[in-house]
Amino acid sequence: MLFMVEMDVNIPLGFDPEEAAQLKAAEKARFQELQQAGTWRHIWRVVGQYANVSIFDVPSNTELHDILMSLPLYPFMTMHVTALCRHPSSLHDDDR
Structure with a gap:
């Protein structure tokens, strides 16, 4: 299953600062x-923010x-998770 995580x-x-x-x-x-x-297939920075958009592939x-929850910075994160599915028009076979 693919998920987009912001x-x-x-x-x-x-x-x-040392602990950070x-x-x-x-x-x-x-x-x-x-x-x-x-598992963590892609990651992109969000310009001008301490943020990223990532794609996870998990069962x-x-x-x-x-x-x-296992991420060391998890206590300092706000996340938005979106489940994804393959678009029928995609040319990429690995878009599962």
Whole structure:
């Protein structure tokens, strides 16, 4: 199942900079792990914001929920999730 996840990150201004840097490094490592597994298929930055739009390929809603909750920056994120399905006019066979 494909899902579009819009993530906005809001780390409080007074948050410890060293702890924020550690969380960002852990987030990057987790992202790369999920990307290598084919779970986090795409990610795009939103210009001018600390935000992204991502495409996840997971077998269930529950698995997506668990993945999102496992992200180190999850406590600082606002997310909007949209389930996607293949458009019949798509030329790409991997749009499942």
